[in-house]
Amino acid sequence: xxxxxxxxxxxxxxxxxxxxxxxxxxxxxxxxxxxxxxxxxxxxxxxxxxxxxxxxxxxxxxxxxxxxxxxxxxxxxxxxxxxxxxxxxxxxxxxxxxxxxxxxxxxxxxxxxxxxxxxxxxxxxxxxxxxxxxxxxxxxxxxxxxxxxxxxxxxxxxxxxxxxxxxxxxxxxxxxxxxxxxxxxxxxxxxxxxxxxxxxxxxxxxxxxxxxxxxxxxxxxxxxxxxxxxxxxxxxxxxxxxxxxxxxxxxxxxxxxxxxxxxxxxxxxxxxxxxxxxxxxxxxxxxxxxxxxxxxxxxxxxxxxxxxxxxxxxxxxxxxxxxxxxxxxxxxxxxx
Ligand code: NAD
Numbered sequence: 001x002x003x004x005x006x007x008x009x010x011x012x013x014x015x016x017x018x019x020x021x022x023x024x025x026x027x028x029x030x031x032x033x034x035x036x037x038x039x040x041x042x043x044x045x046x047x048x049x050x051x052x053x054x055x056x057x058x059x060x061x062x063x064x065x066x067x068x069x070x071x072x073x074x075x076x077x078x079x080x081x082x083x084x085x086x087x088x089x090x091x092x093x094x095x096x097x098x099x100x101x102x103x104x105x106x107x108x109x110x111x112x113x114x115x116x117x118x119x120x121x122x123x124x125x126x127x128x129x130x131x132x133x134x135x136x137x138x139x140x141x142x143x144x145x146x147x148x149x150x151x152x153x154x155x156x157x158x159x160x161x162x163x164x165x166x167x168x169x170x171x172x173x174x175x176x177x178x179x180x181x182x183x184x185x186x187x188x189x190x191x192x193x194x195x196x197x198x199x200x201x202x203x204x205x206x207x208x209x210x211x212x213x214x215x216x217x218x219x220x221x222x223x224x225x226x227x228x229x230x231x232x233x234x235x236x237x238x239x240x241x242x243x244x245x246x247x248x249x250x251x252x253x254x255x256x257x258x259x260x261x262x263x264x265x266x267x268x269x270x271x272x273x274x275x276x277x278x279x280x281x282x283x284x285x286x287x288x289x290x291x292x293x294x295x296x297x298x299x300x301x302x303x304x305x306x307x308x309x310x311x312x313x314x315x316x317x318x319x320x321x322x323x324x325x326x327x328x329x330x331x332x333x334x335x336x
Contacts, residue, residue, distance in 0.1 A: 025049045025266045028090035028130070030122055031099035032056035032083065034248075035138060037065045038255035039097055044069060048263045050079040053093065056100070059085045087125035093133050095262055096126045098149065101139035104244070108141060109332065115139055116148050116333055123152040134265060134302045137162045137276070138258060142195050144329055146276045146291040151335040158302040162276025164293030165191045166257045167250075168199050169274045171236045179232065182208055190274045190309070191236065192293050194322045199293075201233040204312050261298060268300040277303050279323070284316050288327040292319065 027049045029036045036054065043049050052069075056062040066083035073079060082089055090096065100118055105111040118139075126135065135153060137146045137160070146162030153160060168191040170184075177184040187208045193200040203221030206213045219225040221233070243250040264271040275298075276291045286292075295307040311319070 026051040028053040028093040032062040036099035038251035042255040042259040054083040091129040093130040097136045157278035164276030264298040286323040290326040
């Protein structure tokens with residue numbers, strides 16, 4: 001009956017498409033919790049993808065989120081949205097975004113261990129069904145879990161990316177822009193290194209329209225700075241726990257940041273983002289297999305280049321210290 005109506009309404013012209021031919025910008029989001037759903041929504045609302053798969057071990061949650069988004073497809077240029085617990089449905093994804101994880105845990109090594117176990121269940125499945133995809137890790141602690149994903153996937157480093165300090169950098173730029181009275185798009189500023197409390201604000205590179213603030217105030221961001229610009233980085237670091245206290249978990253900032261990264265990859269824009277990447281051999285003296293954030297040029301193959309920032313000695317030292325601590329923690333995971 002239904003088929004008869006369809007046949008009466010339309011004349012069939014094209015052959016049925018092979019699934020791989022449809023997957024130009026297929027994105028899979030693994031973990032349909034607060035962050036995964038916000039990322040999925042931003043990708044759809046910004047029309048970054050027209051095929052999105054939500055995977056979660058909680059079948060009902062993923063299905064509920066899927067239905068909610070499907071019902072809005074008339075406002076989203078009719079993307080194809082599915083949910084599943086089966087990784088076969090993620091087949092041939094261009095990018096797999098991992099947000100699956102357990103809740104907050106004060107003890108870092110305990111959190112890393114728990115989320116590593118989750119990654120051991122997730123990553124091999126992703127690799128089986130999307131062997132040519134790019135992995136984008138969001139689960140915290142993001143830098144070490146990006147390393148875990150790299151080890152478990154055996155993907156080349158340019159195809160394993162962590163969201164890293166992208167959100168910290170966005171917050172840094174926002175707060176600096178507020179203090180200076182200019183728009184965030186008019187200034188350049190990066191937070192690099194490890195995401196969270198150990199992140200490194202690159203004060204030596206903060207500029208507005210090409211004018212370096214350090215050339216005006218040489219103590220900018222140091223303990224000798226009478227204007228106390230350092231406080232801005234303190235606010236950046238503390239904003240995560242403040243948002244957690246106020247609304248249990250931040251989602252929009254990270255979701256919009258991740259959507260921009262995905263767009264840069266799919267559209268091969270060669271935009272530059274501070275994301276967690278394999279930094280061994282970059283010119284800042286790091287010789288360990290660690291993933292930390294540096295500004296990276298992104299394109300259709302993932303990370304195209306790591307930008308060689310002119311870091312001063314203090315910034316380099318902090319980066320090397322981060323890399324050494326990360327390497328010690330990694331050894332405890334015994335993933336070699
Ligand atoms: P959440 O608890 O709401 O969602 C996590 C989801 O993962 C749950 O729905 C759970 O069912 C799913 N999950 C757990 N194990 C799974 C498995 N084996 N297979 C499939 N799904 C599984 O958490 P959230 O608030 O969405 O946060 C997700 C992660 O993102 C956390 O690790 C959080 O710390 C991190 N996060 C990172 C940033 C960043 O800047 N990188 C920012 C915010 C949150």
